[in-house]
Amino acid sequence: MYWTVNPWKELERMRRDMDVLFSRSPSGTREPSFPMINTYENKEDLLIVAELPGVPKEEVNITMENGVLTLSGARKPVVSAGEVETLRLERPQGRFEKKIRIPVKVNDSAVEATFNNGVLTIKLPKAEEARPKQITID
Amino acid sequence: MDNEVAKREKQEVRQASPEQLVDAGNAYLPDVDILDTKEALVMALDLPGVAKGDVSIEIDENNVLSIRGKTTFSEPEGIVYKEFNTGNYYRAFTLSDEFDKDKISAKLDNGVLQVTVPRREEVKPRKVQISA
Numbered sequence: 001m002y003w004t005v006n007p008w009k010e011l012e013r014m015r016r017d018m019d020v021l022f023s024r025s026p027s028g029t030r031e032p033s034f035p036m037i038n039t040y041e042n043k044e045d046l047l048i049v050a051e052l053p054g055v056p057k058e059e060v061n062i063t064m065e066n067g068v069l070t071l072s073g074a075r076k077p078v079v080s081a082g083e084v085e086t087l088r089l090e091r092p093q094g095r096f097e098k099k100i101r102i103p104v105k106v107n108d109s110a111v112e113a114t115f116n117n118g119v120l121t122i123k124l125p126k127a128e129e130a131r132p133k134q135i136t137i138d
Numbered sequence: 139m140d141n142e143v144a145k146r147e148k149q150e151v152r153q154a155s156p157e158q159l160v161d162a163g164n165a166y167l168p169d170v171d172i173l174d175t176k177e178a179l180v181m182a183l184d185l186p187g188v189a190k191g192d193v194s195i196e197i198d199e200n201n202v203l204s205i206r207g208k209t210t211f212s213e214p215e216g217i218v219y220k221e222f223n224t225g226n227y228y229r230a231f232t233l234s235d236e237f238d239k240d241k242i243s244a245k246l247d248n249g250v251l252q253v254t255v256p257r258r259e260e261v262k263p264r265k266v267q268i269s270a
Binding site for chain 1: 213216218
């Protein structure tokens with residue numbers, strides 16, 4: 001008897017479909033590099049939100065140069081010393097660097113960052129000339 | 139009047155515990171590392187946006203360890219670029235009998251939940267001394 005379809009291949013395909021279903025990235029996008037970021041914009045500010053669970057505040061570097069925001073640092077393994085057998089490793093670890101080009105002029109000296117429960121929020125206030133202006137009709 | 143009802147409902151939802159709010163159907167699967175130190179299994183789960191008190195860890199009679207996390211991150215308006223969706227987390231693991239259900243401990247730090255599941259005393263590796 002022949003298998004017309006390879007059942008293992010089918011299972012593998014199903015598993016991949018399931019992964020896509022439960023993935024936190026919007027469908028159709030490729031798996032982003034660590035850390036994952038979202039960007040928001042309102043009239044006054046740009047907000048960059050990065051997920052950095054397990055990275056201590058002191059290990060995160062944020063620099064802004066020539067309109068490019070660089071986020072860098074390192075994430076250490078949870079248990080590093082001693083005899084440890086790794087059964088599963090899904091969390092990215094080690095050094096990371098992510099650069100984000102900021103398309104509008106921002107007020108570099110007024111950039112603020114907050115870190116809550118592993119979520120970093122960077123607020124970049126737009127420069128006066130980059131803010132939308134309301135034009136009144138005379 | 140309707141407004142009042144809506145307000146109350148919203149509050150009730152916010153006060154709901156992770157158990158009431160989070161199940162496999164409405165949550166994301168967090169990334170996990172599982173390490174075996176011989177003494178115990180150490181699991182680390184990425185739960186960004188989850189505060190202390192918003193995590194529940196349960197183990198049932200079938201040795202299924204389920205972890206739920208309720209996010210406190212509220213998404214700002216005006217999304218322009220998105221790499222991740224925000225929401226609650228749920229993940230479950232089936233443990234073997236060699237672990238001590240009653241001695242599981244956990245801590246949440248900086249968005250990472252670390253769960254330690256110790257082996258039962260009688261199954262821990264023991265060094266046998268050879269007497270002369």
